Amino acid sequence: MNRRTFLTWAATGVASAAVAPSSAWPGVSRRVPDDPYGCLVDLTRCVGCRKCEQACNTVNNLPAPSVPFDDMLVFDSQRRPTPQSFTVVNRYHTGKVDDRNRLVPTYVKVQCMHCQDPACVSACIVGALTKRDNGAVHYDESKCIGCRYCMIACPFQIPQYEYNDPITPRVRKCTFCFERISQPGGVPGCAAICPVEAITFGKRNVLLALAAQRIEAEPARYIPHIYGASEVGGTSWLYISGEPFEKLGFLTLPHRPIPQTTESIQHGIFAYFWAPLTLYGLLGAIMYGTHRRQKQEQQTSEDKGDGP
Amino acid sequence: MSERHRAAPLAVPLWTPGVLVLVALMIPGFVFVVARFVGGLGAVTNLSQTSPWGIWVAIDVATGVALAAGGFTTAALAHVFGRQAYETITRPALLTAMLGYTFVPIALMIDIGRYWAIWHPIIYWQGNSVLFEVAMCVVIYTNVLYIEFLPIVAERYKHGVRLPGPLSVLNGVLEKFLQVADRTLDRVMWVFILAGVVLSCMHQSGLGSLMLIAPTKLHALWYTPILPLLFLISAVAVGFPMVIFENVLASASLPIEDETPVLSQLSRYTFLFIGIYGVLKIGDLLVRGTYRFLFEASAQSFSFLVEIVVGVFLPFVLLGMPTVRRSRRGLFISACLIIAGVVLNRLNVFLVGYRSPYAVVGYWPSIGELAVTTALTAAIVFLYRVLVTYLPVLPPRIPSHGTSLGVTHSVPGRAES
Numbered sequence: 001m002n003r004r005t006f007l008t009w010a011a012t013g014v015a016s017a018a019v020a021p022s023s024a025w026p027g028v029s030r031r032v033p034d035d036p037y038g039c040l041v042d043l044t045r046c047v048g049c050r051k052c053e054q055a056c057n058t059v060n061n062l063p064a065p066s067v068p069f070d071d072m073l074v075f076d077s078q079r080r081p082t083p084q085s086f087t088v089v090n091r092y093h094t095g096k097v098d099d100r101n102r103l104v105p106t107y108v109k110v111q112c113m114h115c116q117d118p119a120c121v122s123a124c125i126v127g128a129l130t131k132r133d134n135g136a137v138h139y140d141e142s143k144c145i146g147c148r149y150c151m152i153a154c155p156f157q158i159p160q161y162e163y164n165d166p167i168t169p170r171v172r173k174c175t176f177c178f179e180r181i182s183q184p185g186g187v188p189g190c191a192a193i194c195p196v197e198a199i200t201f202g203k204r205n206v207l208l209a210l211a212a213q214r215i216e217a218e219p220a221r222y223i224p225h226i227y228g229a230s231e232v233g234g235t236s237w238l239y240i241s242g243e244p245f246e247k248l249g250f251l252t253l254p255h256r257p258i259p260q261t262t263e264s265i266q267h268g269i270f271a272y273f274w275a276p277l278t279l280y281g282l283l284g285a286i287m288y289g290t291h292r293r294q295k296q297e298q299q300t301s302e303d304k305g306d307g308p
Numbered sequence: 309m310s311e312r313h314r315a316a317p318l319a320v321p322l323w324t325p326g327v328l329v330l331v332a333l334m335i336p337g338f339v340f341v342v343a344r345f346v347g348g349l350g351a352v353t354n355l356s357q358t359s360p361w362g363i364w365v366a367i368d369v370a371t372g373v374a375l376a377a378g379g380f381t382t383a384a385l386a387h388v389f390g391r392q393a394y395e396t397i398t399r400p401a402l403l404t405a406m407l408g409y410t411f412v413p414i415a416l417m418i419d420i421g422r423y424w425a426i427w428h429p430i431i432y433w434q435g436n437s438v439l440f441e442v443a444m445c446v447v448i449y450t451n452v453l454y455i456e457f458l459p460i461v462a463e464r465y466k467h468g469v470r471l472p473g474p475l476s477v478l479n480g481v482l483e484k485f486l487q488v489a490d491r492t493l494d495r496v497m498w499v500f501i502l503a504g505v506v507l508s509c510m511h512q513s514g515l516g517s518l519m520l521i522a523p524t525k526l527h528a529l530w531y532t533p534i535l536p537l538l539f540l541i542s543a544v545a546v547g548f549p550m551v552i553f554e555n556v557l558a559s560a561s562l563p564i565e566d567e568t569p570v571l572s573q574l575s576r577y578t579f580l581f582i583g584i585y586g587v588l589k590i591g592d593l594l595v596r597g598t599y600r601f602l603f604e605a606s607a608q609s610f611s612f613l614v615e616i617v618v619g620v621f622l623p624f625v626l627l628g629m630p631t632v633r634r635s636r637r638g639l640f641i642s643a644c645l646i647i648a649g650v651v652l653n654r655l656n657v658f659l660v661g662y663r664s665p666y667a668v669v670g671y672w673p674s675i676g677e678l679a680v681t682t683a684l685t686a687a688i689v690f691l692y693r694v695l696v697t698y699l700p701v702l703p704p705r706i707p708s709h710g711t712s713l714g715v716t717h718s719v720p721g722r723a724e725s
């Protein structure tokens with residue numbers, strides 16, 4: 001390659017980057033499903049029966065728990081989802097008392113939030129995690145390499161790992177009952193079983209309206225916040241509550257999607273590979289220049305062939 | 309390059325006591341690796357649901373890649389910017405980089421749960437993932453390093469590949485291959501040298517972007533949008549100190565040329581880059597107002613202060629003094645400080661500064677994790693020792709000329725930038 005072609009090539013790289021339309025940066029406007037499903041959890045209704053835990057265990061063919069599902073002593077400590085249980089219910093006492101001066105518990109079901117723009121999906125090196133049109137954040141174990149970057153990324157600290165499996169460890173989390181909700185009329189196991197309708201399954205837009213309606217109808221019963229409406233850019237699972245969310249183990253999170261920073265940096269730098277190509281061209285020009293100068297200085301006519 | 313600075317195989321015995329120590333250090337690690345493949349990650353590591361990454365990622369991968377930066381920085385200096393005075397140190401730096409990068413996939417094979425699927429990123433592309441970008445660059449760059457190293461092998465063996473025993477059937481083929489490589493590579497090497505520099509810039513900064521996916525978890529002292537830039541600059545800054553570090557250590561046990569004058573010249577670039585890095589780091593604290601976290605008296609604030617003072621401030625002051633730059637010991641101490649600073653920085657970003665919500669146990673590496681990391685490091689040093697013994701990487705000391713220093717290998721008016 002002689003100098004002319006080399007420089008033309010480098011210059012073309014720069015020019016094509018300059019005219020690149022901003023739509024070529026998918027990080028800035030990501031595609032999130034328009035009309036996903038969701039679940040609305042009404043914490044004022046939940047009675048802590050743990051039926052949802054049991055249903056989840058059944059529909060996902062999970063191993064039997066060490067403590068049976070009707071043992072309410074598990075509430076004495078805070079639990080998190082594990083590789084063998086995709087959802088857990090925790091009990092909180094926020095200090096509220098009833099008319100007989102007894103502490104009123106609030107029960108909180110925990111599972112993957114199925115974020116609208118999920119950090120885990122953006123992080124996954126092989127695309128084993130994907131956000132599906134129906135709202136589910138789906139895990140494909142046949143692609144996963146077990147790097148656990150999704151666990152680093154998830155702001156809710158949801159993905160769980162099978163550390164003790166030497167050959168085929170999996171990332172484990174609530175599946176949003178992907179297979180079931182892909183069928184017409186299908187409802188997640190936990191939402192279907194709930195005896196007090198604390199979990200409502202439906203289109204996310206409808207659920208948001210329903211949540212707002214409930215809060216408006218009974219302002220004394222609810223605090224005016226739908227958790228998940230805009231946290232980390234919105235989640236498919238939504239919560240309404242009578243107690244402040246901070247007191248119930250919910251994290252206070254930013255409202256912009258978590259992947260935005262990395263993806264805008266990545267796509268800014270790598271759109272059409274303009275940055276690497278420009279650097280390549282620049283360094284190449286310098287290299288060419290130095291070698292030519294050296295040749296002149298050394299007054300050697302022999303072509304050593306170590307420069308462009 | 310003058311005749312007496314030609315790199316050559318070193319005529320020294322391989323199995324010295326030091327080398328035996330290296331082998332001894334590898335054995336326990338090997339046992340734990342076997343345990344990991346039999347019992348899973350849980351059997352050997354202290355990883356947990358809230359600490360998914362430990363020292364196998366933070367040290368073996370993230371720090372290892374940074375410390376291998378000497379390869380591309382010397383290549384850029386000597387070949388792109390034409391500072392020929394530094395030719396002598398490009399070969400050892402290239403060797404270190406090659407070994408460092410070779411061990412990245414090895415460390416990853418041990419760390420990732422489904423090691424047999426390690427090749428998946430090659431077919432399942434996920435362009436939004438920073439990890440994917442880093443992995444791709446590292447894979448390609450490792451191969452570029454092999455290509456850059458091939459001429460050194462060819463120089464030694466193109467006229468006589470003598471593999472032992474049944475492998476000897478390959479001798480002819482290999483020799484032909486080396487001869488062809490020797491003839492053709494020279495002409496196209498510039499493509500690879502440039503590619504190496506560009507790829508390095510990409511993945512060194514990419515490593516810094518990795519933790520930007522966890523804005524709520526990485527401590528504000530380190531979470532900054534300029535983290536990629538900081539990683540890149542610090543990698544460039546640590547490149548030459550690694551060359552100094554190795555050269556001083558190697559010359560302590562091997563009969564090689566004293567390169568102090570070259571190293572002193574090199575240290576001026578390091579002074580510059582560590583200065584830029586320091587300004588960026590402090591500027592970032594001020595701009596984001598995160599300096600207030602320095603007074604919270606936590607493990608994080610303490611670790612950050614040590615990182616800045618030991619790894620940036622001290623070596624900057626030291627290298628600012630001409631007497632230090634001229635002395636072998638001064639150079640070595642400054643280099644060690646910078647290396648320690650970069651190691652601590654990577655540990656801070658990946659482990660100390662990472663605070664997971666709902667964590668009930670903190671992370672501290674297990675004996676097994678430490679043993680494996682030690683073994684991998686020892687293996688790199690061991691291979692370095694083996695390869696410099698048999699391949700022309702380092703310039704051996706020639707006793708008859710032993711006293712004249714520093715003049716012959718700097719082209720006048722060239723070494724100064």
Ligand code: SF4
Binds near residue numbers: 114119120137153155
């Ligand atoms: S909660 Fe975590 S695991 Fe679930 S979709 Fe969001 S980021 Fe992914």
Ligand code: SF4
Binds near residue numbers: 129146171
């Ligand atoms: S552990 Fe699996 S699912 Fe998670 S980021 Fe890595 S490859 Fe993706």
Ligand code: SF4
Binds near residue numbers: 055
């Ligand atoms: S949606 Fe399905 S997987 Fe998720 S908690 Fe409910 S039952 Fe379990």
